[in-house]
Amino acid sequence: MEKTTLEQFALDHLPQVQEYLTLPSVSAQNQGITETCAWLQQQFTDLGAQRVEQWTDQGGNPVLFVEFQGQSDRTVLFYNHYDVQPPEPLDEWKTPAFEPTIQDGRLIARGACDDKGELMCRLTVIKYFQDHGGLPCNLKFIIEGEEEIGSPHIAQYVTAHAADLKADVCIWEGGGKDENENFQIVCGAKGAVSFDLHVKTAAADLHSSLAVYADNAAWRLVQALASLKTPDNHIAVAGFYDDIRPLTAAEQAATQAMDFDEDKVRRNYDLQQPLITKDPKMELVNGTTLTINGLTAGYTGPGSKTIIPKEAHAKLDCRLVPNQDPHKIVHLIQQQLEHNGFGDVQVEYRLGEAAGRSNLEDPFIQMTKTIADQVYGAEQVKLIPNMPGAGPIKPFLDQLHTPIVLVGVRYAGSHPHSPNENIRLQDYQTGTYYLARVLATYGASHH
Amino acid sequence: MEKTTLEQFALDHLPQVQEYLTLPSVSAQNQGITETCAWLQQQFTDLGAQRVEQWTDQGGNPVLFVEFQGQSDRTVLFYNHYDVQPPEPLDEWKTPAFEPTIQDGRLIARGACDDKGELMCRLTVIKYFQDHGGLPCNLKFIIEGEEEIGSPHIAQYVTAHAADLKADVCIWEGGGKDENENFQIVCGAKGAVSFDLHVKTAAADLHSSLAVYADNAAWRLVQALASLKTPDNHIAVAGFYDDIRPLTAAEQAATQAMDFDEDKVRRNYDLQQPLITKDPKMELVNGTTLTINGLTAGYTGPGSKTIIPKEAHAKLDCRLVPNQDPHKIVHLIQQQLEHNGFGDVQVEYRLGEAAGRSNLEDPFIQMTKTIADQVYGAEQVKLIPNMPGAGPIKPFLDQLHTPIVLVGVRYAGSHPHSPNENIRLQDYQTGTYYLARVLATYGASHH
Incomplete structure (x- = not known):
C-alpha cells in the first residue's frame, strides 16, 4: 500500500x-x-x-x-x-x-x-x-x-x-x-455532568435599602458556591474524590510522556491568572473539576439599579474521571450544600455521562x-x-x-x-x- | 383654619x-x-x-x-x-x-x-x-x-x-x-454608593475541560465577593464601619419608638429566609449594607453550555449612614480585595451620595x-x-x-x-x- x-x-x-x-x-x-x-x-x-x-x-x-x-x-x-x-x-x-x-x-x-x-x-x-x-x-x-x-x-x-x-x-x-x-x-474520554443551582429569597426584587434586614438571593448563591471550593481550588465536597482510581503504571508513563507547553497554552488563551495546578498533564488525564459555566442574578443592564435580587442562578459542570458516577457526584454536592447551611439552594441535574478509558x-x-x-x-x-x-x-x-x-x-x-x-x-x-x-x-x- | x-x-x-x-x-x-x-x-x-x-x-x-x-x-x-x-x-x-x-x-x-x-x-x-x-x-x-x-x-x-x-x-x-x-x-436620608466589579481571566470563553488548569472568571468573582462578607452578614472590609457615629439619645429614642412588624414584612415580600438582623429598627436607621444588585457571567441561556467564562461582572451598592464617605467606602473595598488576593478584580465607581440627618x-x-x-x-x-x-x-x-x-x-x-x-x-x-x-x-x- x-x-x-x-x-x-x-x-x-x-x-x-x-x-x-x-x-x-x-x-x-x-x-x-x-x-x-x-x-x-x-x-x-x-x-x-x-x-x-x-x-x-x-x-x-x-x-x-x-x-x-x-x-x-x-x-x-x-x-x-x-x-x-x-x-x-x-x-x-x-x-x-x-x-x-x-x-x-x-x-x-x-x-x-x-x-x-x-x-x-x-x-x-x-x-x-x-x-x-x-x-x-x-x-x-x-x-x-x-x-x-x-x-x-x-x-x-x-x-x-x-x-x-x-x-x-x-x-x-x-x-x-x-x-x-x-x-x-x-x-478514552472523561465524563461530565451538568447541573444548575437556583436560589429564591423573595417574591419580587426588593429595594436595596431593605438589605439591612432582607437576605439576598445573589449573596446566598455566592456564599453557597464559595463554600464548595477552597481558595486553592480544592473541591470542598465530602466524598467528591473518593471513587477516583490512581493511574496504572502504563497510564502514568503515558501521562508523563505527554506534551504540555505552559507558555504556549497561556499565550494561546491569553490566560490572565496562574495555572491552578502544578501538574497539568496529570490533571488533564485524571483530574476532576467543579466549573461555574454561568451566573445570573438581578440587574445586569447598563448603569445601576439598586435592588436585592429575588432569585439567582448558576450553571455548573464537573469533569469526571473513570469510576466517578455523575448522579452520585451531584448528590454529594447537594448534601454538602445542605451540610453548609444552604438547604434552600435547589440543585437541578441536567446531563451526565461517565468517563471511560x-x-x-x-x-x-x-x-x-x-x-x-x-x-x-x-x-x-x-x-x-x-x-x-x-x-x-x-x-x-x-x-x-x-x-x-x-x-x-x-x-x-x-x-x-x-x-x-x-x-x-x-x-x-x-x-x-x-x-x-x-x-x-x-x-x-x-x- | x-x-x-x-x-x-x-x-x-x-x-x-x-x-x-x-x-x-x-x-x-x-x-x-x-x-x-x-x-x-x-x-x-x-x-x-x-x-x-x-x-x-x-x-x-x-x-x-x-x-x-x-x-x-x-x-x-x-x-x-x-x-x-x-x-x-x-x-x-x-x-x-x-x-x-x-x-x-x-x-x-x-x-x-x-x-x-x-x-x-x-x-x-x-x-x-x-x-x-x-x-x-x-x-x-x-x-x-x-x-x-x-x-x-x-x-x-x-x-x-x-x-x-x-x-x-x-x-x-x-x-x-x-x-x-x-x-x-x-x-434625613441614608447615603448610597453604587459600583461594579469586573473580572477577566482569558481572551475568550474556554471549553470547560480546560478547567483542570485554567482559572475561571466566575469562580474568581464568587470567591472575591465571598471574601467581603462573613457567613453571618458582617461586612469583612477593614475600616468599613469605622466612621459610623453612634446614635444620639434622641435618635435612639426615636428609633426604638418606630414600628417594625416582622411578620407583616415577611408576608409582604414573601421573604424565604430569616431576617439577617436581630434589630431591624436600628439597622433601618443606622445600618450599612453591601448588596449584590446583579451578577452575570458566562452562559445564562436554556440548557447547558460547558464553558469557562472569560469574564464575570457584579453590580453592588452600599447603603451608608451619616459620616461615611461614598468614595472612601469603595476605596476600602478595593483595598480589601487586593489584600484578599483579588487585585485583578477591577472596581468601577458609579454613583454615590452621602447620608444626611x-x-x-x-x-x-x-x-x-x-x-x-x-x-x-x-x-x-x-x-x-x-x-x-x-x-x-x-x-x-x-x-x-x-x-x-x-x-x-x-x-x-x-x-x-x-x-x-x-x-x-x-x-x-x-x-x-x-x-x-x-x-x-x-x-x-x-x-
Whole structure:
C-alpha cells in the first residue's frame, strides 16, 4: 500500500466530503437531521454495505447502523455522529459555514473536523479497499445524530443493540494532532455532568435599602458556591474524590510522556491568572473539576439599579474521571450544600455521562501506536490515556467490551464548535493512509 | 383654619394635579423634560411668585427655582423633583400610566406619589393662602429634573446657588404614612454608593475541560465577593464601619419608638429566609449594607453550555449612614480585595451620595411633630431619624445649614417606582391641611 496512492485517492474523493458539509445538520436547532441521515444512508448503500439501517426504536434522532463484511473474522466498529454544532456567531465566519471552501490547504466548513470530515475519511478508505480487492476485515458503523446535544439516547441504543454492535475493537471520532503537531492515540474520554443551582429569597426584587434586614438571593448563591471550593481550588465536597482510581503504571508513563507547553497554552488563551495546578498533564488525564459555566442574578443592564435580587442562578459542570458516577457526584454536592447551611439552594441535574478509558496495553491499541510511529514518526506520536473532554464511551466499554481508540484528522487549529472550523488537507490525506494501514494490518493479523 | 375647608379646597384643585400627571417627564429616557419644566414654571408664575427661573448653569436637566415673599421674615425651602421613573412594565398597569385615574378614592398615575402629587399639594396650599390674605412666610422651591437618575448635578447647583437658596428650614419630598398608618416625620436620608466589579481571566470563553488548569472568571468573582462578607452578614472590609457615629439619645429614642412588624414584612415580600438582623429598627436607621444588585457571567441561556467564562461582572451598592464617605467606602473595598488576593478584580465607581440627618431636637422639626400629633393623632405619628433610602440631602445640610424634614402624602400602598403608583385622596386632602398648618404656625412664630 503506497502512501502517495492513498493520499491522492483521498484528494480525488474530496467532492463527496464537500457535498456532506453542505448539509446543515444542527441537532441543537433540530435542523437538517432527516435529510442528512438519508444522504449518509445512500452513501453507505452505494458503497455496497450489507446492512444499512436507521434505528429509531429508542427515540431521539435516528441512529444510522452500517455493516460491511470483510476478508477476516475480525470486526472493527466505528463511532461517528452526523450532527454538528450550531454555526453561530455567523459574522465571525470568513467563509459561509455550510459552503465548504478550500483555502490555503485547508477545508473550511462547520463539521469539517467535528465530525463529518473524519467520517468521510473512513468512507474513502472503504471505497479504496472496495476498488482494490475488498475490505481486510468486517466493519460496522454506529452514527448518531445527537452527539452535540449530549448523546441523550446513545446508551439505550448500545444496550438494546449490543448484539448488532458486537465487534472486536472500536475506533472513535475526534482524534488528531495537538499544539506541537504530535499525532495522538487517545484511549478514552472523561465524563461530565451538568447541573444548575437556583436560589429564591423573595417574591419580587426588593429595594436595596431593605438589605439591612432582607437576605439576598445573589449573596446566598455566592456564599453557597464559595463554600464548595477552597481558595486553592480544592473541591470542598465530602466524598467528591473518593471513587477516583490512581493511574496504572502504563497510564502514568503515558501521562508523563505527554506534551504540555505552559507558555504556549497561556499565550494561546491569553490566560490572565496562574495555572491552578502544578501538574497539568496529570490533571488533564485524571483530574476532576467543579466549573461555574454561568451566573445570573438581578440587574445586569447598563448603569445601576439598586435592588436585592429575588432569585439567582448558576450553571455548573464537573469533569469526571473513570469510576466517578455523575448522579452520585451531584448528590454529594447537594448534601454538602445542605451540610453548609444552604438547604434552600435547589440543585437541578441536567446531563451526565461517565468517563471511560481503555487498557493502554491492549494489543489493538499498541498496534495503532506502532503504525502511527511509522506513518507520523515515533517522536511525534503520543499515547493519551483519555482526552480531557467527554464522550459517550462508557456504554460502549460496558456493553461491547472492546478497546476504544480515538484517531483522526484534526489539528490544534481546527476550531471545533467555533467559527472557521477546518481541517488541513494534508492531515486528511495522511489520516486516510494511516487508517487504511490500521485496517489492513488488523485484518492481516487475524486471517 | 378649618380642616374641612382645606380638604375641600384640595379636592377642588385636583384637575391641576391631574394635568401635571399627564406629562411624561421620564429623565431616564430623556422624555418630556423641557415641556414639564415649562408647564411648572407657568404654574408658579400664575401663582404670583416673585422669582421663577430655570437654572441650567451647572448642566443637566433644568432646575426650577421659585421664590415667594410672605408675611414674616422666615423662609421655608421646598425640595421637589419634576422627573418620574419610567412607567415600564406597561402591561402591569391597570390604568394607563400617564392618564391619571381616580378610582376607589385613589389617584393613580406615574408620579402620583413620587413626586408630582406632593408638589401639587404644596402649590394648592400656596393658592389657598394667596386667596386668603397672603403667605404666612417666605417660600422657596428648588425642583430638579434628575432625581430619578441619581441627582448627578444637584450638589453643584446647591453650592453655586447657596445664596439664592438661603432659608431657615427645608421641607423635603417623599414623606407619608407607613404600613401601620403612622404618619412619619423623617429627618434625613441614608447615603448610597453604587459600583461594579469586573473580572477577566482569558481572551475568550474556554471549553470547560480546560478547567483542570485554567482559572475561571466566575469562580474568581464568587470567591472575591465571598471574601467581603462573613457567613453571618458582617461586612469583612477593614475600616468599613469605622466612621459610623453612634446614635444620639434622641435618635435612639426615636428609633426604638418606630414600628417594625416582622411578620407583616415577611408576608409582604414573601421573604424565604430569616431576617439577617436581630434589630431591624436600628439597622433601618443606622445600618450599612453591601448588596449584590446583579451578577452575570458566562452562559445564562436554556440548557447547558460547558464553558469557562472569560469574564464575570457584579453590580453592588452600599447603603451608608451619616459620616461615611461614598468614595472612601469603595476605596476600602478595593483595598480589601487586593489584600484578599483579588487585585485583578477591577472596581468601577458609579454613583454615590452621602447620608444626611437633621437634629431631631431642632425646634422646627419638633413643631412639625406637634402639629402632626394634632392632625393625625399623637399615637399615629412617628419621628424617624432618617429613611432607609437615599436622597441628595447632604449638600443641602452642608451648604444651607437648615433642618430638613420629609413630610408628605404617600402611604404604604403607593408603589413608587412600580406600576399602579397612587395616592389616596384622603391622604392628599389631610396632607394639604397639615402643610397649611405647618406654614401658618411657622410664620406666626416669627413675626
